[in-house]
Amino acid sequence: MTRPVKLACRAVWKLYGPHPARLLQSGAPTLDAIRASGHVGAVRDVSLEVGEGEIFVIMGLSGSGKSTLVRCLSRLIEPTAGEILYDGEDLLKASPARMIEIRRHRMGMVFQHFALLPHLTVLENVGFPLEVQGVARPAREARAREVIALVGLQGREGHYPRQLSGGQQQRVGIARSLAVEPDLWFLDEPFSALDPLIRREMQEEFLRIQRQLKKTIVFITHDFDEAIRLADRIAIMKDGALVQVATPEDLVLAPADDYVRAFTAHVARAKVVTLGRIAAPLSGPAPDLALPAEMRVDEAAERIVTENRPVAVTRDGQILGEVTPQAVIAVLIGRQP
Amino acid sequence: MTGAMRGLSALAFLALALLLARASADLPPGLLWPPEALHLPMAGWISAAMAWLTDSAHLGPVSFKDLTRGFAALVEAPYQALRVLLVEGITEGRGRRATVIVPPLSWLAVTVAAVALGHYARNLGLGLIAGALMLYLAVFGQWESAMVTLSSIAIAVPLGVAGGLALGIAAWRWRGVERALAPLLDLMQTVPTFAYLVPVLVLFGFGPVAALLATVIYAMPPMVRVTLLALRAVPSEIMDFAAMAGCTPGQRLRKVMLPVALPDLMVGVNQVIMLSLNMVIIASMIGAGGLGFDVLNALRRLDIGGGIEAGIAITALAVVLDRLGQALAARPGGQLRAVGPWWRRHPRTALVLAVILATTALGYLIPALQIYPKDWQLTTRTFWADLMKAINVNYFDQLEALRAWLLEYLMIPVKRFFLALPWPFVLGLATLAGWRLGGLRLAALALALTGFLAATGLWEQAMTTLYLCGLGVVLAMLIGVPLGVLAASSEAAGKAIGAVIDTLQTLPSFVYLIPVVMLFRVGDFSALIAVVLYALVPAVRYTAHGLRGVAPELVEAAVVCGCTRGQILRKVRLPLAVPMVLLGLNQTILLALSMLVITALVGTRDLGQEVYIALTKADIGRGIVAGLAVAAIAILADRLIGAAAQGARARLEGAA
Numbered sequence A: 001m002t003r004p005v006k007l008a009c010r011a012v013w014k015l016y017g018p019h020p021a022r023l024l025q026s027g028a029p030t031l032d033a034i035r036a037s038g039h040v041g042a043v044r045d046v047s048l049e050v051g052e053g054e055i056f057v058i059m060g061l062s063g064s065g066k067s068t069l070v071r072c073l074s075r076l077i078e079p080t081a082g083e084i085l086y087d088g089e090d091l092l093k094a095s096p097a098r099m100i101e102i103r104r105h106r107m108g109m110v111f112q113h114f115a116l117l118p119h120l121t122v123l124e125n126v127g128f129p130l131e132v133q134g135v136a137r138p139a140r141e142a143r144a145r146e147v148i149a150l151v152g153l154q155g156r157e158g159h160y161p162r163q164l165s166g167g168q169q170q171r172v173g174i175a176r177s178l179a180v181e182p183d184l185w186f187l188d189e190p191f192s193a194l195d196p197l198i199r200r201e202m203q204e205e206f207l208r209i210q211r212q213l214k215k216t217i218v219f220i221t222h223d224f225d226e227a228i229r230l231a232d233r234i235a236i237m238k239d240g241a242l243v244q245v246a247t248p249e250d251l252v253l254a255p256a257d258d259y260v261r262a263f264t265a266h267v268a269r270a271k272v273v274t275l276g277r278i279a280a281p282l283s284g285p286a287p288d289l290a291l292p293a294e295m296r297v298d299e300a301a302e303r304i305v306t307e308n309r310p311v312a313v314t315r316d317g318q319i320l321g322e323v324t325p326q327a328v329i330a331v332l333i334g335r336q337p
Numbered sequence B: 001m002t003g004a005m006r007g008l009s010a011l012a013f014l015a016l017a018l019l020l021a022r023a024s025a026d027l028p029p030g031l032l033w034p035p036e037a038l039h040l041p042m043a044g045w046i047s048a049a050m051a052w053l054t055d056s057a058h059l060g061p062v063s064f065k066d067l068t069r070g071f072a073a074l075v076e077a078p079y080q081a082l083r084v085l086l087v088e089g090i091t092e093g094r095g096r097r098a099t100v101i102v103p104p105l106s107w108l109a110v111t112v113a114a115v116a117l118g119h120y121a122r123n124l125g126l127g128l129i130a131g132a133l134m135l136y137l138a139v140f141g142q143w144e145s146a147m148v149t150l151s152s153i154a155i156a157v158p159l160g161v162a163g164g165l166a167l168g169i170a171a172w173r174w175r176g177v178e179r180a181l182a183p184l185l186d187l188m189q190t191v192p193t194f195a196y197l198v199p200v201l202v203l204f205g206f207g208p209v210a211a212l213l214a215t216v217i218y219a220m221p222p223m224v225r226v227t228l229l230a231l232r233a234v235p236s237e238i239m240d241f242a243a244m245a246g247c248t249p250g251q252r253l254r255k256v257m258l259p260v261a262l263p264d265l266m267v268g269v270n271q272v273i274m275l276s277l278n279m280v281i282i283a284s285m286i287g288a289g290g291l292g293f294d295v296l297n298a299l300r301r302l303d304i305g306g307g308i309e310a311g312i313a314i315t316a317l318a319v320v321l322d323r324l325g326q327a328l329a330a331r332p333g334g335q336l337r338a339v340g341p342w343w344r345r346h347p348r349t350a351l352v353l354a355v356i357l358a359t360t361a362l363g364y365l366i367p368a369l370q371i372y373p374k375d376w377q378l379t380t381r382t383f384w385a386d387l388m389k390a391i392n393v394n395y396f397d398q399l400e401a402l403r404a405w406l407l408e409y410l411m412i413p414v415k416r417f418f419l420a421l422p423w424p425f426v427l428g429l430a431t432l433a434g435w436r437l438g439g440l441r442l443a444a445l446a447l448a449l450t451g452f453l454a455a456t457g458l459w460e461q462a463m464t465t466l467y468l469c470g471l472g473v474v475l476a477m478l479i480g481v482p483l484g485v486l487a488a489s490s491e492a493a494g495k496a497i498g499a500v501i502d503t504l505q506t507l508p509s510f511v512y513l514i515p516v517v518m519l520f521r522v523g524d525f526s527a528l529i530a531v532v533l534y535a536l537v538p539a540v541r542y543t544a545h546g547l548r549g550v551a552p553e554l555v556e557a558a559v560v561c562g563c564t565r566g567q568i569l570r571k572v573r574l575p576l577a578v579p580m581v582l583l584g585l586n587q588t589i590l591l592a593l594s595m596l597v598i599t600a601l602v603g604t605r606d607l608g609q610e611v612y613i614a615l616t617k618a619d620i621g622r623g624i625v626a627g628l629a630v631a632a633i634a635i636l637a638d639r640l641i642g643a644a645a646q647g648a649r650a651r652l653e654g655a656a
């Protein structure tokens, strides 16, 4: 499953402190060297590639540099060093006018604390990015109504942010970031400020919208469960550096170090392991019931166990092998596959 | 260093000071007050610089004088237009023989407009309050003066707000501007207003425009500060959003930052309104007519009733403007728009216009509609005069005994003590205090400021100022802190005391002088009482605020430990409230100093008097030097106490 690269960054650094640029002149400093010289290494030597239409989740504890990284990617913060390529164009070389152009039409961002303008109604907030571009009122209101409907807030157009619940406010934030139809969508802990139940609901909503729109997404979270539910790939950050970039499944099954293992330890294997991973070679004729290889075990478990016989696993229409009820049960009870 | 050692060293200093004061009779003359040789002729320099500026300075082809004149004309035009609208009407001929062709807006029309504006801004309740206060102006015969004042306020407030906003934005945008502005703002707020009345007077001449500009200068600094703070306080996520939406820097400011900061900015607008009205009386000294002139006049004639009525009228005007401004800013938008003909869509505007037309037209037939008739006016003058007379007749001996006792046993000894302190000792003490509280930098600042005082040649006046101010502040704290404790002790007491304090604060400072002078005649004693009354407010307010701010868990912990109410207060709440109380002390000192300049009117002999004399003689150099001397004392007190408060807070947080 290879996608064309939409957004890439190479060796991006962001150091805070008295002489960040000087520190980098003599090669890459170690974490200890950065700290010893009185600097903070908010982002250290990060390189990554995000494919078109991919949900790329950046996960890490608070203070690990996620917000700084995503702000470097959108150039809200000027990185100390590195390259950021969006559709092959180096953003760090773009002029201010060019950056305004790119942000107006090709990027959207959702914020942890919503960042809604308190003096504008829902309709005006959502239409704001269009207003800034000089779109005439009728056109921008029509577009705003469309996205408001997309996030399920019809009927609230005249409300002010303070009259809405947290979940509703974030729906406005999402609608607003989608109003200009950006290709690239940044979300910085969009659901962290919400109650757990609302958070679940918003995650479903987010997946629904993404199935419809197929944006390229960089999603920040500190919640590993959220990362697993949403991600195509997850990047784990620690002290400003990437520790591991992998699919949820690989992360759980092959953690790069103890730090990652600590995150994955409590995760139910069945939620991340896919049928493709536990498929064995066919033991006889192909079974007539077939399931896709990307399906996660917990979704398929009930059917396979009630069938009580092997089930075929297919990828792109090709039969890959079969999964036995025993293999499913082994995953469910947490035995290593 | 422990608290006990601190206390001991303070005591030792006091003892030393007392000894020195005793011995000073035998001191050689150069040691008591700074010798002539040390005086710098600063007044002369400033006057000369000013003279050069007004007589021969040029900016390109335009002389500085033309520039100021031109600027004055620019301000004058809208002011005159407002006066025509509100006060004079369109007239033909001059002076007594002028005949009115079109009268100004009638009292009825202005009152209805106030009601309509209140209704538009919030609801009918606010409209009725505004209308009632306007009606007060008419009923108590203050109408014409109030409209004169309103004309100048209506120009000064927008100018102050716009200027403050522009400077604040510039300071936010460029650090250099911020650095340059900070000390200037400090000075503008600490130099007594009288002091810069003088240069304004020289540059713009005696008259309403000079008064207007002085008002703007006085009222603008808080707006600058508030703007800077408000822009800084815009959440960083909102700033990020503005960038991500592709705002240009101008769009970001206009469409995002200013609207988001609006609630905070309104605090600044409120300050500008309040300070402008505070300035009304002082500005009348250089030619602003209106209510301020009435108060000043009443004060000169010792007409207590007249002074209080005009003073309350200023307060009424302040309340109306403030409430309407706040409500307009908080007005929820996006209401349904009415449809139909013009007068249906704008019923309030239509109503006001109708009333204006009707009263103007009918006013030719029935003058009562145009000008509130004299026969319907009420006055409380005789009541106040009788009250004063009654007090004076019945309690003269007691009042006089109180005055004599306090003068003899408190004020005169303290004054002697201050005047007998040798100046090198004061210099050393200030420097030492600066060093102990804030390190070398503060010590250097204290040395420089005290040295400046010595070099002005105004040492005696400065010491007199210190004595009056110090005594006023001590008394204000002695009365104010217990009141603050009381206010924080129960909700009812808090409400009652809060109401009294709010009223005290909105009364223009001059109004305090009137009853005091009526009871105690002119002199230091009256000045002291006025200072205490005026400076009391922050002492009460900050104490109460500090006590209320103590974390409830700490109080609960004390209760669980079995503390009595008294113990909780003494051992937990008061110590934790110390930084707040110190801030209150700071404000009290600043207010006392600003009041001292006003009490010069009742014949004190301090720096305030020096400024006042300079004003009456239009002596720029003398006025500014004396004003800077007051500012030096204010800044010194502010920094020393600020450092002490910070130290106290650091100790508390370090311990926590």
Ligand SMILES: Nc1ncnc2c1ncn2[C@@H]1O[C@H](COP(=O)(O)OP(=O)(O)O)[C@@H](O)[C@H]1O
Residues within 6 Å of the ligand: A016, A017, A040, A041, A042, A060, A061, A062, A063, A064, A065, A066, A067, A068, A069
């Ligand atoms: N403007 C700044 N100046 C100094 N340090 C900063 C600044 N912004 C962030 N940091 C530091 O960089 C690190 C990463 O912060 P952040 O990206 O906000 O983390 P996260 O979003 O993962 O919680 C933290 O240690 C933070 O203290």
Ligand SMILES: [Mg+2]
Residues within 6 Å of the ligand: A066, A067, A068, A189
């Ligand atoms: Mg963050």
